[in-house]
Amino acid sequence: MAPKPGARRWRPALLVALLAVLPLAQVAAEDAVPGKPRSMQEILDASQPTDWRTPDNKNLLYLDLDSGRVLIELAPAFAPAHVANIRALAKNGYWNGMSINRSQDNFVVQWGDPAQEEKDRKPLGRGAKAKLPAEFARKTKGLPFDKLPDVDGWAPEVGFSSGFPAGRDPGADAAWMAHCYGTVGAGRDMAADSSNGTELYVVIGQSPRQLDRNITVVGRVLQGMELLSVLPRGTGPLGFYEQPSQRTPIKSIRLASEVPKKERVGIEVLRTDTPLFAELVEARRNRRDEWYKHMAGHIDLCNVPLPTRAPPPKPVAEKAKPKPRAKKPRSGAKAAGATKS
Known part of the structure; x- marks a missing residue:
């Protein structure tokens, strides 16, 4: 029987998966660029400051490992209860000193409290809840959505919402984040409402879109995927490490808003609701580089790049040149025009 996503090693159940998002207008290359279409790099080089956005520090997690820092952007518009809990857990230092306990090939890495017995598990701390509702999807009202031009096998419509790859079903009035490479989700057991954000996973393999609407997605990795995707694979069931020594220690997980400014990482994310991004998508749908001999005319949601930059x-x-000062008369000198007594 295939392993279920979201399962903990010590319980039968379900485990995990994740990533991405990007809203997008359907624009042909002929409309977006007069003359010869630009390459992706040319498009990015021509971007303006208004084509980029700065993530809110209250929605930015710093996962610090010995090997470096992973930046995760949270998505409160899709999972408000889970994001609020994750914020509380981070403020409480809940994950500090824990570890990455699972690395399953072509699937996910996962972290959390490795203790198998409930009595041995770390308290959640102030403001964090042990029980949350399942947040697999949300209503479409009020949700920005830039639709991709191509059909998708997992949703009636796909595109991006505020920088997150998402699916949408207008008929069912439902929208959800898609499990793309780099997606972050909340591991759960068999019950739909058995996740609370204490165990998180990141998709490191081919997009497991079958998990869409079956597990709560909380965000996506903006930077540092190379630190997670190269972790040694676990040899236990579902890719869990069999020995504590195999786990990757977590130095800390903090909200950027709680980190001193001098220690923060400057990052900008390409907006997905602009003509420039629509042109970028078209450039990837139909590669016109000299190397390509056939244009696909199609792009999968999870294959749309989501550029970031410092x-x-x-x-x-330029400093204004100081005006020359008027010379003061020397001490004892008589004012001009004064007469002798």
Whole structure:
């Protein structure tokens, strides 16, 4: 029997999966770029500051490992209860000193409390809840959605919502985040409402879209996927590590808003609701690089790139030249035009 996503090693159940998002207008390359279509790099080079956004530090998690830092953007618009719980857990230092306990090939890595007995598990701390509702999907009202032009096998419509890859079913009035590479989700057991955000996973393999609407997705990795995808694979069931020494220690997981400014990572994310992004999508749908001999005319949701960058340096304002000061008369000197007594 195939392993269920979201399952914990010590319980029969279900485990995990995740990633991404991007809203997008259907724009042909002929409309987006007059003349010769631009490459993806040319499009990015021509971007303006308004084509980029800065993630809210209250929705940005820093997962710090010995090997470096992973940046995760949370998605409160899709999973408000789970995101609120994750924020509380991070503020409480819940994951500090824990470990990545699972690395399943072509699937996910997962972290949380490795203790198997409930009595041995770490308290959640102030403001964190042990029980949350399942947040597999949400209503479409009020949700921005930029639709991709191509059909999808997992949803009537796919596209991006505020930078997150998502599916949408207008007939059912439902929208949800899609399990793309880099997606972050909340592991659960058999019951739909058995996740609370204490055990999180990241998709490191081929997009397991069968998990869409079957597990709560809480965000996506913006930076640092290379630190997670290279972790040694677990040899136990579902890719769990069989020995504590095999686990990857977690130094800390913190909200960027709780980190001193000098320690924060500057990052900008390409907006997915602009003509420039629509042009970028078309450039990837139909590769016109000289190497390509056939244009696909199609792109999968999870194959749409989501560029990030370090904020460009601010231009240094040219200092105005100081005005020359008027010379003061020397001490004892007589004012001009004064007459002798």
